[in-house]
Amino acid sequence: MVKEKDNKKVVYWLFTGCLLIFIMVIVGGITRLTHSGLSISNYKLISGTIPPMNNTEWQEAFDLYKQYPEYQKLNNHFNLQDFKDIYFWEWLHRVIGRFIGLVFFLPFVYFLSTKQLSKPTIKKAIVLLCMGAFQGFLGWYMVKSGLVDNPDVSHFRLAAHLTTAFLTFAYTFWVALDLIYPNKKEIDIPFRNFVRFTLIIIVLQIIYGAFVAGLDAGFIHNHWPMMSDGKFMHETVYIEQSPVIKNFFEGKSGVQFVHRCLAYVVVGFIITLFLKSRKLTLTLIQNRAVNSLLVIVFFQFLLGVLTIMLQVPVWLGVAHQIGAFFLLTAITFTLHRFTK
8 A cells, every 4th residue: 555645744844844943043143143153174074973982082172172263362371171172062963964864864865765755845855955965065165265275164165065054954844844834825916025125135134144154243232222332333344355245245233234224124024014914814823923933023123232232142142043933933824934
């Protein structure tokens, strides 16, 4: 007897992937905020899964770390215990990444061999596997940028790495929703398009959040609603880099200013989305999706304000990143409910 295509086990598999990516992003945020990301300067797919197990191996790992700019220019006061503290988070981040790869690949092979996947789901799963592999490549590509002269990773590569993780999660979630809600229905196309555009704005804000993290731009202008000196747009926003446009991609003040402004734009779009939805005949699940989106965006805005005013304590920086994750989840779910 042929098993039912795309059964509950497939949905559970996809949601497990979503949960692991969520955990991965949290650990990645801690890794960044504790400046642990360059503690492991090589990449060994299999043997790298096992951390140093004795003093000799720890000393070898520490000696390797000493060969690179982060130790030479920033952390030459570190002792072995200091090194172990930052090593842990980067090691955990990489191990979770490998585990996610196995969780996606092995069940996929099983479901494929037992014919439990429909053709559309097979194609989507292959896309997910490619996105996961690309995400792993971007992680190492990011680390490499901090091993040359500047003891910090490129904020562009960090943004690419983080954004790909968010998008991989969103697409995994979307594929699971396709299986949970297989029936098509009539949709309001203008409203659907507005939700799509709101999603694009949120993704752009996530990218700028990564820029802020990569440039350590959250440690300046720690005031709100003004930046510094009672100014909404501080003069350093447009004079740090030349030409002026470069400030809004590579300048600390400029990047933080854009991130602040996009926060208002995101809130404005979601309030507008909420008001537009009141004019439609909504199902219960659609109504809950829109309502949750409104609640989450205000909570996320508050976390952002507190993060900047308190000069980015680790716990609050991680909470703000989690808030972005929940916001992306909510807008993905809302879009799905107004699309399919």
